[in-house]
Amino acid sequence: MxxxxxxxxxxxxxxxxxxxxxxxxxxxxxxxxxxxxxxxxxxxxxxxxxxxxxxxxxxxxxxxxxxxxxxxxxxxxxxxxxxxxLPADWSDAQVKLAENFETSTRVAWLWVEGRAPASSFGTESEMHVVEDDDDKEAEYWRQREEFEALTHPPQRRRAARHPATRAARQVSDAIDHLVIAANAKDKTSATKELKAAKLRMRQLEAELLRMELDLEADEG
Missing domain, CATH: 1.10.260.40 (lambda repressor-like DNA-binding domains)
Structure with missing residues (x-):
């Protein structure tokens, strides 16, 4: 499509x-x-x-x-x-960004929003890259950090590299996949995505707790 x-x-x-x-x-x-x-x-x-x-x-x-x-x-x-x-669409439907380059509308929006490069890795969430292959995960983050290095101002780039920011992005990606699966009435996929979203939420909570402890230590 x-x-x-x-x-x-x-x-x-x-x-x-x-x-x-x-x-x-x-x-x-x-x-x-x-x-x-x-x-x-x-x-x-x-x-x-x-x-x-x-x-x-x-x-x-x-x-x-x-x-x-x-x-x-x-x-x-x-x-x-x-x-x-871009099209008013968020799905796997393809859109041409150049005559000889197309990707899904979802990836195109992430790219324009400065959240991810318009690469083949952009077709997958960070969550799925992590689950599939360690080498693939490393290459995904290499491309993403290279993209962010010239896309964002230095202050935003430093914030984007913080573990809590990465964890928050992973939560957002997981919820995106959960909503898509739920809207498609795909119970099997939705159950899997719900489990993954909860895992990412726990990871984000752990990062926030770590930041809270660091702040308390600084005050002491």
């Missing part, structure tokens, strides 16, 4: 992200209940004027947006830029 975007002849020759932005702009503008004139007024107030006709042309696939337009549109629509760049 592939996450598709609406298209027409006028969009031929556009890259996959440009087509996605055009589809998302139309969807989000309507969801906000904004006319093209109202959205154009908001863009003008932000110092990035795009006429109403220009917005219509973008939505029809007749005009591309540049990076300044993209950020201003996200601000005017009160969404993350990611909401314009």
């Amino acid at each position: 592939t996450a598709n975007t609406p298209g027409d002849a006028s969009r031929q020759g556009w890259g996959p992200t440009s087509r996605q932005v055009a589809a998302n702009l139309l969807r989000l503008r309507k969801a906000r209940g904004l006319s093209t004139t109202q959205l154009a007024a908001s863009l003008k107030s932000l110092g990035q004027p795009v006429p109403a006709t220009g917005i219509t042309r973008v939505e029809k696939g007749e005009r591309r947006v540049d990076t300044d337009d993209l950020v201003a549109l996200a601000l005017a629509l009160n969404v993350s830029p990611a909401a314009l760049l």
